[in-house]
Amino acid sequence: MRNKKLLILTSLILILSMIITGCGGQQSTTESSAEGGGANSLTFKDAPIQWTMQSIWVPSITLWRGDKYFVDTVNRLNLGELYIEYNEGGSLVTTSDEIFDAVRTGALDMATDWPSYWEGRDTAFGLVTSAPMILTPGDYMIWYWQAGGLELVQKLYDEYNIVWYPHSVTSPESGQRTNVSIKEITDYEGLKLRQCGRVQAKILEELGAGAVFLPGADVYLSLDRGVVDGAEFAGPEVDWSMAFQDISKYSVVPGWHQPGPISGVMINKDSYEELPEHIKYVFKEAAMSSMMWAWTYFEYASGAYQNMFTEKGIETSRLSDDALNKIQEIAWDNMIQDAKDNPNYAKIAFSQIKYMYDYQGWREMQAPFTHGRNPNGLNEVYAQLEKIVKDHGVYDEVITVAEDAFERAKGQEHWAPGTDYVQNPIVK
Secondary structure: OOOHHHHHHHHHHHHHHHHHHHOOOOOOOHHHHHHHHOOOOOOHHHHHHHHEEEEEOOOOOOOOHHHHHHHHHHHHHHHEEEEEEEEOOOOOOHHHHHHHHHHOOOOOOOOEEHHHOOOOOOOOHHHOOOOOOOOOHHHHHHHHOOOOHHHHHHHHOOOOEEEEEEEEOOOOOEEEEEOOOOHHHEEEEEEEEEOOOHHHHHHHHHHHEEEEEOOHHHHHHHHOOOOOOOEOOOOOOHHHOHHHOOOOOOOEOOOOOOOOOOEEEEEEEEHHHHHHHHHHHHHHHHHHHHHHHHHHHHHHHHHHHHHHHHHOOEEEOOOOOHHHHHHHHHHHHHHHHHHHOOOOHHHHHHHHHHHEEEEEEHHHOOOOOOOOOOOOHHHEEEEEEEEHHHHHHOOHHHHHHHHHHEEEEHHOOOOOOOOOOOOOOOOO
């Protein structure tokens, strides 16, 4: 009898539970939001502000991962207020050349970018992402978020009606995927190599190679048919997704041309200024979160995918120390000349090298347990750049921006609701 009563009570509790949860179990807010269901929960469709964005990367180039993570993060943090429609690369704006102007003019509210693609507008864009032989992923993150890098780069994008944040960084790029071994400077002679980046191309030319720029979609066929002797694109996961393992024999390392690959998110400034202040606050915080996620993901994936290249029979061809030292010298020479030619370039170059100059003592003390390196010639290049920015009349601006950024970081005074959002942390 007692068991029968217990069975009846249990059945009643189960029935009541099913009624309360709608007979199907309670959905999470995220699930109901994503699917547009749930009468008492907000959905993406409820957002009064609807934006359109496009990744610069097509689906076969998995650098889109950081873009998608950023958009998904912003959408969830702003659930019911702002919804950003994510579109794959090439789906709305068909070429990367056009995507900058699409954001600048407001044809797109937002898009992601590879900043060195814009070097034709201003050579300083080449420093915004991975310049050869200089900053590593850890260096870029410190420089952007603590040493005034973000503030200086924003001044560059301001000229084009764009608000910009770095939101993704991958591991150092794989290096050239080739069908010939390259270990010494003389091995570059006469080779045709797919290369992205203005300065990177100039370095190859000084090494005796021919630099060929190819869109990502054309790289496979060009390498497979012998139009080029080698090609670089990104890290091991991306290279694998582009099937480089089927058309190359060697991996030429280290990836001196892109040691700290940065991708950014471009936001039309008019669209941005119309946002409520608390939503503006979210963008920077989401960018920092997304950048950390992208770096850890791609760094971890690089180990797994490089193992796959090795298992496929791809041999490692490591450049000698003499070769790397020569490449470093050429990279420095190009930086100095570009700084002399362009005040915008000089500001960003000096800011980056000053960070490395100030950090080098700690880096040396903690070697080999910290990140990055102190490159040969750093002190001499710092002195030259210091003179150049003074000649351009921009030295004080760079110093002030860096000091202000660090003071705000130390103060940890967050943006206060009810005030205009400018930057975070703010000045006390």
